Amino acid sequence: MLFITNREPQGSILTKKNRSYQFDLSKNAPSNSIYFCERTDEDSYVELGSKQLMSRLKESGSKQLLFYIHGFSNLPEPDIFPRAQKLQKYFDNAEPDLIEVVPIIWPCDDDPGIVKDYWDDQKSADNSAISLARALQFFMDWRNSAPDEDAICLKRINVLAHSMGNRVLRETMRAWNKDYLADGVPLLFRNTFLVAADIVNESLEEGQSGRLICQSSRNVSVYFASDDLALRASKAANLKSRVASRRLGHSGPEDMRKVQTNVYAIDCDDLNTRYDFPKGHSYFLDNGRGQPGKIFKHMLESIKTGRVKVSNEPRRTHILK
Incomplete structure (x- = not known):
């Protein structure tokens, strides 16, 4: 499985092709380098x-790519890679060669204590933006430097951000726009899936930094559940910093009239705790019985068709049951 990370390796921090790479889990500060x-x-x-990985992606038999940005307090093993492998298995079973899953691994902490982990990871999420924005620019430079049309990577690109991974995505897009782009972000992603998003629920509105996510995506699907216990703890933690707004993963967008028309709100209240008991937070994979759940199937349909299925098209909302 190919992956991209800004976690520092053991030994030298200098890139060396084809060397054995081992995460230095004692460090949770984001590296300025990207691997x-x-x-x-x-x-x-x-x-x-970078060039070898991007060439591998281009030459892959998969029609589309899915970059997976994990949530807080997740380590490469046993959290991130097994989950990414499960995603890959479900996609392969649904349609072989449709999707290649590529995890984006940012530095999470493994300190004891959920509150300490939360604050350390929140800082790490923000500080990861600089190096991950460089990764985006590496991709754009590589694609734009192709000598002819046949050499250009034409695969459709999708993003799945879970929990605090949404903060990583938001800050990465902001850093990319600020440091590398002159006229706004390009339309790069076919589907962006924001699942149990640990950012404020106004984030996608005009004037907010999450707006860049919408501008860079054909579709933005926000999956939320009001009884997500992990996000209740997140809101309580953020109140200490006087951030009183509800989380996007709790309520969906605060006001659908204030977000772009490519944003869709998907209510997962009836399924989240059934799929992930009792927290109801990591509900995007299976149904709790080792089978792809309805949230996964909804994302799969969006990837296959390029359109987001909703029951209320004027309001761009849907309830999964």
């Missing part, structure tokens, strides 16, 4: 370099 790697087995990784 393009492959997982060959559990706890076994090889650094490829």
Whole structure:
């Protein structure tokens, strides 16, 4: 499995193609460098370099790509890679060669204590933006430098951000726009899936930094559940910093009239705790019985068709039951 990370490796921080790469889990500060790697087995990784990884993606038999940005307090093993593998398995079972899943791994902490983890990871999410924006620019430069049309990577690109991974995505888009772009972000993503998003629910509105997510995407699907216990704890933690707004993953967008018309609100209240008991937070994979759940199937349909299925088209809302 190919992956991109800004977690520092053990040993030298300088990129060296084809070296054995091992995460330094004692460090949770984001590296200024970005590493393009492959997982060959559990706890076994090889650094490829940006051009080799991007060439591998272009040459892959998969029609589309899905970049997966994980949530807080997740480590590469046993959290991120097994979950990404499960995603890949479900996509392959649904339609072989449709999707290649590529995890984006940012530094989470493994300190004891959920509150300390939360604050450390929130800072890490913000500080990851600089290096991950560089990764986006690497991709754009690589694609734009193709000598002819046949060399251009034409695969459709999708993003799945879970929990605090939405903060990583938001800040990355802001840094990319500020540091590299002159006229706003390009339309890069076919579908952006914001699941249990740990950002304020006004984030996608005009004038807010999350607006860039909408501008860079054909479709933005917001999956939310009001009884997500992890986000209740997040709101309580943020109240200490006088951030009183509800989370996007709790209520969906605050006002659908204030977001772009490519934003869709998907209510998962009837399924989230059934799929992930008792927290109701990681509900986008299976149905709790090892089978793809309705949230996954809804995302799959959007990837296959390029359109988001909703029951109330004028309001762009849908209830999954």
